[in-house]
Amino acid sequence: MAGDMENMVAFQFLEYMDDESLTRYEAFLGIKKDPDKRLEDRKAYINALFIGSGKLSAGKIAALINQFPGCACETVILDGSVLHVGIGINKNVDSGIRNGIYNLIREKIPAHIDVDVTFDNSMSGMLYLGVVLEQADIMEIRQK
Secondary structure, eight states: HHHHHHHHHHHTTTGOOHHHHHHHHHHHHHOOTTTTSSSHHHHHHHHHTTTOSSOOOOOHHHHHHHTTTEEEEEEEETTTTTEEEEEEOOOOOOOOOOHHHHHHHHHOOTTTTEEEEEEEEOOOOOOOOOOOOOOOOOOOOOOO
């Protein structure tokens, strides 16, 4: 009984909600449950939904994006009537999360501003280059 009471209190906070509590909360907010999304991704979407009430700034857009695991906002630039947003992601971020981020940004900005969202998936590793030298009068190496 004590455990149930602790869960009842904990489930009042988004961070501690289980699937059943989160499903009820999504229904209350009018969000359709996506059974393909992980629990953490669904919580991140709701957290991001609450960011940006009032005047929207580059900082709020970055905070919205950074709520999603595996995503980091790199640039937010307003160029005329186009908002350019650059997001660095890791390979585990699926297209559902990408669409969710785009839709959240689209909902929060004024209708007369277009949105250009770029997802950059960076990779790291070693690059080995083999070179064979031959006798020549002039040798020129250029980077393309």
